[in-house]
Amino acid sequence: MKKIIYIIIVIVVLIGLIFIITKNKTPKDTSIIKIGVAVDLSGYAANWGEGEVKAVQLALDQYKDKISQPVELIIENTKGNDVGTVSAVKKLIEIDHVQAIIGPTWGDSYQGGMPIAEQKGIAMISPSAAIETLKNKEKFTYFFSTWWPQTSEINTLIDHMNLSDIKRLAIVNDQDPFDIEITDSLKKNIEANGKISVVSREMFPVGVKDFRTIIAKIKSNRPEAVFIQVTDTSTMGPFMKQLKEQNVNIKVYTTPDAENTDNITKFPNAFDGILYAFPSYGQDSSYNALVDRLKSKYGAGASQGPSFVNAYNAATMLFEVLKGGARTGTEIRDALNRVNVPGVGSKDLSFSPQGQLQDVTFIMKTITNNQFVEIK
Amino acid sequence: MDYLIHIAILIGIYSILALSLNLIVGYTGLLSITQAAFYGIGAYATAILLTSFGMNFFLSIIVGMIITGVVSLAIGYVLSKFDGDYFALGSFGFNIIVYSIFLNWQSLTRGPLGIPGISKPSLFGLDFGENIIFLILVIIFALAVYFTSRFITNSSFGRVLKAIREDEKAIEVFGYNTLFFKLTIFAIGAMIASIAGALFASYITYVDPTSFALSESIFILAIIILGGLANNKGVVLGVVCLVILPEALRFVGFPSDIAAQMRQVTYGLILILLMLYRPQGLLGEYKL
Amino acid sequence: MDKEKLLQLNNLHVSYGSLKVLHGISLYIDEGEIVALMGPNGAGKSTILKAVFGLIPIESGKVFWHEKEILPETREMIGRGISYVPQGRRVFSSLTVKENLEIGAYTVESRNEIKERIAEVLDLFPILKSKMKELSGHLSGGQQQMLAIARGMMTDPKVLLLDEPSIGLAPKIVKEVFEKIRHINEARKTSIVIVEHNLKSVNEIAHRTYVLDKGNIVAEGIPKNLMDSGILEKVFLGNI
Numbered sequence: 001m002k003k004i005i006y007i008i009i010v011i012v013v014l015i016g017l018i019f020i021i022t023k024n025k026t027p028k029d030t031s032i033i034k035i036g037v038a039v040d041l042s043g044y045a046a047n048w049g050e051g052e053v054k055a056v057q058l059a060l061d062q063y064k065d066k067i068s069q070p071v072e073l074i075i076e077n078t079k080g081n082d083v084g085t086v087s088a089v090k091k092l093i094e095i096d097h098v099q100a101i102i103g104p105t106w107g108d109s110y111q112g113g114m115p116i117a118e119q120k121g122i123a124m125i126s127p128s129a130a131i132e133t134l135k136n137k138e139k140f141t142y143f144f145s146t147w148w149p150q151t152s153e154i155n156t157l158i159d160h161m162n163l164s165d166i167k168r169l170a171i172v173n174d175q176d177p178f179d180i181e182i183t184d185s186l187k188k189n190i191e192a193n194g195k196i197s198v199v200s201r202e203m204f205p206v207g208v209k210d211f212r213t214i215i216a217k218i219k220s221n222r223p224e225a226v227f228i229q230v231t232d233t234s235t236m237g238p239f240m241k242q243l244k245e246q247n248v249n250i251k252v253y254t255t256p257d258a259e260n261t262d263n264i265t266k267f268p269n270a271f272d273g274i275l276y277a278f279p280s281y282g283q284d285s286s287y288n289a290l291v292d293r294l295k296s297k298y299g300a301g302a303s304q305g306p307s308f309v310n311a312y313n314a315a316t317m318l319f320e321v322l323k324g325g326a327r328t329g330t331e332i333r334d335a336l337n338r339v340n341v342p343g344v345g346s347k348d349l350s351f352s353p354q355g356q357l358q359d360v361t362f363i364m365k366t367i368t369n370n371q372f373v374e375i376k
Numbered sequence: 377m378d379y380l381i382h383i384a385i386l387i388g389i390y391s392i393l394a395l396s397l398n399l400i401v402g403y404t405g406l407l408s409i410t411q412a413a414f415y416g417i418g419a420y421a422t423a424i425l426l427t428s429f430g431m432n433f434f435l436s437i438i439v440g441m442i443i444t445g446v447v448s449l450a451i452g453y454v455l456s457k458f459d460g461d462y463f464a465l466g467s468f469g470f471n472i473i474v475y476s477i478f479l480n481w482q483s484l485t486r487g488p489l490g491i492p493g494i495s496k497p498s499l500f501g502l503d504f505g506e507n508i509i510f511l512i513l514v515i516i517f518a519l520a521v522y523f524t525s526r527f528i529t530n531s532s533f534g535r536v537l538k539a540i541r542e543d544e545k546a547i548e549v550f551g552y553n554t555l556f557f558k559l560t561i562f563a564i565g566a567m568i569a570s571i572a573g574a575l576f577a578s579y580i581t582y583v584d585p586t587s588f589a590l591s592e593s594i595f596i597l598a599i600i601i602l603g604g605l606a607n608n609k610g611v612v613l614g615v616v617c618l619v620i621l622p623e624a625l626r627f628v629g630f631p632s633d634i635a636a637q638m639r640q641v642t643y644g645l646i647l648i649l650l651m652l653y654r655p656q657g658l659l660g661e662y663k664l
Numbered sequence: 665m666d667k668e669k670l671l672q673l674n675n676l677h678v679s680y681g682s683l684k685v686l687h688g689i690s691l692y693i694d695e696g697e698i699v700a701l702m703g704p705n706g707a708g709k710s711t712i713l714k715a716v717f718g719l720i721p722i723e724s725g726k727v728f729w730h731e732k733e734i735l736p737e738t739r740e741m742i743g744r745g746i747s748y749v750p751q752g753r754r755v756f757s758s759l760t761v762k763e764n765l766e767i768g769a770y771t772v773e774s775r776n777e778i779k780e781r782i783a784e785v786l787d788l789f790p791i792l793k794s795k796m797k798e799l800s801g802h803l804s805g806g807q808q809q810m811l812a813i814a815r816g817m818m819t820d821p822k823v824l825l826l827d828e829p830s831i832g833l834a835p836k837i838v839k840e841v842f843e844k845i846r847h848i849n850e851a852r853k854t855s856i857v858i859v860e861h862n863l864k865s866v867n868e869i870a871h872r873t874y875v876l877d878k879g880n881i882v883a884e885g886i887p888k889n890l891m892d893s894g895i896l897e898k899v900f901l902g903n904i
Contacts, residue, residue: 081586133489
């Protein structure tokens, strides 16, 4: 009897907690604009999500006095999986009545939230979703992404390889959808270009740190350069170190994730000479100003995460349309389709008809003596 | 209301999963850490059959169950060579293999890109697209699974399963072919898990390998341990607690910069306390 | 004319891996007999029961049932009417007394027949009548032993193999158990092969005894004669 009473109490408390809150929720308060931030704060992409939250808050700091109503950010954890993403998005839309959502982190990996937002007419801007990987994207008119379009980045890399007279390239990547997409695009564009042969392509699970067999395999194909694309940037250090250990002295190309101070600290000089395309915002004073604000608000040691700038731009575009008076889901969506605002790394942040950030230029950079240097 | 319906749907789907594993672990004593693999096979079967072949959802469940049944018999036979902890390790390995297949057989599963655009069920003109209607469907399946589990465990077949759990060598003395019983229940559990997978795929409308990794198998195992092994009611109770708890914690007002982490810590702490004071689970018959 | 032997073992050799345990055992049991297998630990007594019942493989040797050679395989044995009650009772503690009995009825197909068998077995073990819905784990040691034997009787066997039924029981309970064994033999004419260390108790009920040492039969005969001859003392003290 005691056992049953105990169990009933546990159930009632749990269900009551959620039921009472949702049943007695305050009526939609139209005096405050609620914006949902659905990011990964505890899963595999937590360092991305944490950076995204900080970026959104910094963007709000710039806009809070420009929007006619107060803006409240409601942050929900997508937990790095589909169920968590769906739960977070549903809670934000159904319970919190948000007018738009920034997120989810890795929106290409966790697509469950998109149909919900579409059905409810709530705009979602993901700072880290590769639109290129989304099948049937045209059905999701409320979904946008401020992740860098890959074509510019790939073309910048290929141009540099041609300039460097690279004829034989090896490609290594992990099995994250975005990483597969970008390396598939790279391969396709290289083959279309006709000047470079892809002599080796090696794929491995996300998080692998022992590359010795992979390096041995690519070495046997005698490439002149290797392109590496990984989701877990902490694995790049071991890759670079193991390349040197196996006397593979070839050019290494990679993605903007190479600009990672943690990696440089843990593997000093291992990254020297690595080549990567980087969005030109690095040359933009607005980027330096943003980083200063980040350190000022969150401390000198505050980390950005790989999608920090993308999240800042997403928030900037959203707050800009709110400033312009868009309030309903449809108004916000339509305004986002028209918005054109200076951001970090771009004087004209705008979306293509596919909802992708457009006109982002890339420059080539390298690491020399542990410093990130533009190649002129 | 839609949010509550969403939680109720998750409870329904996880109840089916947990009841399926309870037959294998709770009643038969086979420590299997591979239920997510069968869940995934069911989900992918539905995803592929619906998106590539336009098959009816309910028919896809049957096909998924058949595929899962065959696969589970094969793997169950291999695992039957192992005992105790080695069985668990073997099943663990199988989950990893199936996950790798989902990830790498790209021509079939689209690999890490997953399969989006899975439609909601319909049958004879009745559309289950509305969440409340989908919930009713999930409840029907969950009840069917519950009563099927109860029937199995209360039958003479169930009696033998419990005896195998307790002392397999002793039951062999009475002439029972324990391999037959273990394989049968392993396959039944797997096929039920595939039903949950089909429902999951149709509800979320997107599947990708990350939903069926080892962590999901461990989560399902945690549910049945918390709820109580070999107690169907307890297992459903475990589902209710473990699905509602993290959602309820979303409403607890931790400071926003540490909210996610505090919720994870609180969740873990509650689980530890529950195991400390009720190691046999909320309504369990025995401890692992 | 010699009576037809019910169960006979001829030159049985059994090993556990490289360890030879039985060195050509030959013995028999007649209908209605209680035959005891005695000897020190490691003599091979339980091994004989397990080998006959198909629980461990036989290296060489033959098993005869009604003087016809048969395969020593568990289901074969049960089908022929041989039942085995393992050492240590091995009742299923999470099942009720009723469920334990039902488990024992492997060869019985109809539910009605199972009910009848349960009724017959409860006549032999009335102490279990009031405990049918109780979990067998809650029974005392003696009651569990009674249940184990009752479970073995559910197939109405012609031969019951009992492996150390007195193990872990108080003397008073041992007496009750052995009385039950004798009663089963007398009332149902069930032949019983019993492995035991409790010399006094088993010798009171056994018709014949085989004495084993180090995998060999070293003596055979009526219990009283064997006791008087001093062979048991020699074997148990290792003076053979």
